[in-house]
Amino acid sequence: MDTLFIQLINGLTYGMIFALIASGVTLMWGIMDFINFAHGELYMLGAYMAWLCTIYLFGNFWLALMVGVVLVTIIGIAMRYAVWPVLGKNPLYSLLATYGLALILQQSVLTIFGPFNKEIAAPLDYKISMLNLEYPAYRLIILVISFIVIAAAWLFMQKTKYGIWIRAVAQDKDMASCMGLPVPFIYTMIFALGSAMAAIGGIIAAPLFSIYPTMGHEVVLIAFIVVMIGGLGNFPGSIIAAVLTGEAISLGSIWLAPTQAFVLALLILLVLLLVRPGGLGRGLRD
């Protein structure tokens, strides 16, 4: 019973991290029909940047978080310029181009930093006692941070001028461009937003999962599954789907190894595809 409860909260934590990554994916896939295979690498680079900052620049986790996010956002924007020729074309091309990018990034990191896991200490060691269990407070902090970031992103999309621009482009790119919206700049914004969220995810997850070159590759496919379950382009849908998947993987790893628990997430998706091919929520693109 205790294990179940711990795994439930762990699942929520995983789910929120997946939600951060999946938000970026659903923004790019749902709005630009762009399959970014290198999105996981942004997550991974965020973690490595934070590690570098903590070791070489300043020992403070929170400063490393901010610097890491800024650096990865710049990389994300660079990515947008690199893949500009295939943006808007057949999604297979964007997939392959970003797969090439992901390979380059992954292998470069492997060559530069080596294959062994890097560790980064959690910013606090405090343990909270709940129901006669000691639960690391840091995991709860992850929940709070992810929730704030996602809520902020959602508010950005709903209330600010730029958010409305993004949603306009999502609905009808050509009409938005006719109305005078700077579509290429909006694409840059989407990349920046997605990269920033992925970087935050990578950095706050780093003390939990440790840092290694293939960490991005592992989460990006779960992110795609989450986006498909939640409905393409559906921001709140992907959050719910992320939490669901996180719980499934977390509860599944009571019986299976975590790598195999990913297959559970796939099974959920398969069942869903049989029953409701559009995903749980309604997608922006039907």
Add this chain to the structure above:
Amino acid sequence: MKAFQPSKKRLIFYICVVVVLALMCLIPHFLSTYEKFLLTLALIYGLFAMSYDILLGYTGLLSVCHATQFGTAAYGTIILMERSGFSLWLASLAGIVLSLLVGWIIGFFSTRAKGSGFIIMTIIFALALYTVTFSWTELTGGENGLMLSSRSATLIPGYLELSFKPGSLSLYYLTLLILAGAYLICRRMMISPLGMIFQAIKGNEARAKTIGYRVERYKILANIIAGIFASMAGILFMIANSFISADIVGVFPSAEVIIWTLLGGPGTLIGPLLAGVFMTYLTEFLRTLTESYLIILGAFFFFAVILFPNGIAGFIKERIESRS
């Protein structure tokens, strides 16, 4: 669209085929064991790429899990041979059937996802199969892979033996035979009415459906045909190496074969075949250069797609057309 050719062109074509085949039969006698092995491998990958062209180039199915056909057949065959003592031929048949079954299941679920979801589903399946192959150590040997313990198989009892030694000449000739046969069969198929239907599905699926073709069935048929040849390639690969491990399934080899097809020129059959052969040599060369050859390969993928979206053949064609 490609259609049936007038007799003179056909004659030239068949003469070329005979000449090339004759050359290919003679070459291995001048090569070392390693070079023979590499050439056999290149032909195997050429067969694999050509099988994918049927899916991508002719039917327009953007599947990123073709390596699962390749790998499942190889694993099925080797497991039946090692664990249950089947002969090569029976095990191969079973391996092909297994791989077609897996392909059917993947196709069934993937086509239910909307739009570009199909691509993602195939990737997810490719990863799932890789995970299963990697973790199910009792069956597949996991990371360590499986080794083939037999040394040879009988082709014609008493007369012909298929040797499994690396650089084996008999395996080379078998591969050449299968590749040539596959190429001629596929080529004939693609300029037949069936091939026309595949191309129609690629051109405009909705219109094909409106005309009355059962598009879903033809997609499944394309999967089966491509799957058969990919499975053969996988089994030949298994024999050539006498060893397979989990890295023949999964996303990476699937992405590789897509790049080969795109580079060679989708829809030409011979283009992807040559691209597969060329890339085998390129990859081997890069591997001898540096341990981080994957970075160069990744850059290759990236630039191939950005610079040559219509393949090198298409690029050359565009250049020629813009001159005249």
